[in-house]
Amino acid sequence: MKFTSKAATASAVAVLALVLGACGNSKSSDSGKTDKAHSVALVTDGGGVDDKSFNQSEWEGLQKWGKKNGMEKGVGGYNYAQSNSDADFVPNVNKMIQAGYKTIIGSGYKLEKTIKDAAKKNPKINFIIIDDVIPQKNVASATFKDNESAFLAGVAAAETTKTNKVGFIGGVHGEVIDRFEAGFRQGVAAVNKNIKVDVKYADSFSKADVGQALAQAMFNNNEDVIYQAAGGTGAGVFSAAKNAIKTKKVWVIGVDRDQTADGKYKGGNLTLTSTVKGVDIAVQKLATAAKEGKFPGGKTQVYGLKGNGVKLTRGNMSAKAWTKVQEFREKIIKGDISVAEKPSDL
């Protein structure tokens, strides 16, 4: 006992010495090119910046922007903070403020309350909220007409289905996913009223297994095109499709970013198309505006089909389907068709 106790004391002292010694070292993290006055930071809404969806698009946009402006990842440049749970929102935002970032992006509607409070307490810092609106002087809001791109996805699905049955898998019920569901259903119905849309929710944005089970059931039910608006849950839809395609032709429609790479399988690609949300573009535009001193605080930028704020990729659609999609796109941009925002408005 005595011996080990001594050994333990010695090791603890050694570690302590190590730490203290290190404290004496000069800080070396302040190297590299920085532009402190315009540093930008992103706080994720739960997923990492590799979620193959929303957060990843934003982070890629921010990285592009940073590189273009000769900045580096880190304090004084651009950076992200991953929220491991909702309880991390406030500390993450506060830590970004204390680290000296001048523009802070709240990724997604879940950060609305946090950004609102932080903006009130830090009037000199620019805040950006994606997918929600905060009417405060130092907050720029960016919302997306996902229902418009989802409408076009519905058109593509209706033009592609052979069984006249298509599926929709949503993440969590709520305002944002409502837009996807409403747009998709309206788009399908615009082409052919007799096509059945099977709507299911996974109640999570991060459960690939649930997505897989739901998709499996849909494919078994002869639904041959599935649109998934479910974040990480969508990965399971792709896995289910890769199993199903061994016996019959099925398609998956990607969401938020071009998910063509996720649809690759031996013998082809099963991603029909993807609805792309221009969060990367929005982030870059707002960061640039902040840098140039023209930050649109208090204003809401709405990104729709007009101006390619949201769009549908060409993907693997047939020429006929693509023509139809173009047709409807024009009609929506012109205002001939107004796309519903809630399933209850259909």
Next chain:
Amino acid sequence: MRIKKTTIQSIWIPLIAIVLGLLVGAIVMLLSGFNPIENYINLFTGAVGTPNAIGEVIRTATPLILTGAGFAIANSAGFFNIGVAGQALVGWLASVSFALAFPSLPSIIMIPGAVIAGALGGALWSGIAGYLRAYFGASEVITTIMQNYIALYATNAIIKGVLAKNNADYSPTIPKAARLRTPFLENLTQNSTLHWGILIALAAAVFLWWFMKKTTMGFEIRAVGMNQDASRYAGMSTKRTIIVAMLISGAFAGLGGAMEGLGDFQNIIVNTAMPDIGYDGMSVSLLAGGAPIGIIFSAFLFGILKIGGLNISITSTTPSEIVNIVIAAVIFFVGAQYLIRYFFETGRIGRGKKNKRGGTANADSSAPTPPESGPESVTTNKKGSDAR
């Protein structure tokens, strides 16, 4: 002498575990090409370097002390209450619902009311598992796991269907009178989410100590935990003890949830997974060996790792995944402290042949000792245990 030795051990073992965890974390960072010393300094300053950080650490520790204490009570009665997370969620919902239902109450009634509602919600939820265990022998592990799912989806349905407005997936914010976060604390800690709940948590830890060491009921709980048959033979009502232990366990867990509702979040959100405070509370309690003072320290350790960890990837290029590995390594070694204890034991009595009892030092130290002012039945109980 013996007590002294085990006390020394119970302080040293977690410390060595932490050091080992940090060393493994350092190796992981070195292998991935990041500077461990710089990162650990960032972790440390991110946790205690500013008033804001300290506030966040205390706030993170607050519900963990409560869920940890809740788990500890059930654990001393021999129950593995995996339902802490679900009970916390029910408590969270109950406290927020109370605050939203009576928006015009003054603080002096509102806060106790909402806090008690949270405790009752948690107790109700765990009481079901306790009742099933006591009267039907249903395994509390299974019932509480399943109750977690029921709690998760039921609370989500209630939030969406009853509390939320405009199809949101969170409830409205609770009225000012119910908030445990105050402008005073915000000014003190540069707008951190620190709230007065820490006082409730510390009081709960004191209560845990008093209840387990100084009351007959606490003694009975520990006796049942050690040997149910002997306790029954000694004349204790094991059914009652089981239910009481589970009720208190759930009440603490519910209080933990209420801290999230009244303190940190000030509303309740649709959760897509069980709240972290449940499982983290279990780790906190196991790390502390169920000792109240240890629960406070280990809850703070979790707070430091979690809040300081956020700082690493903010102030350096180290990705947060690496940080999470480091934190997990520390917790792993802390959880695997039996390993360290084993080396302690073998080092101590290495020449003897009694080494088989590698992991029992802690159990020995926590063997029930009757409360000083215990009634007569307690003495009988002790005889019963000894006879066994």
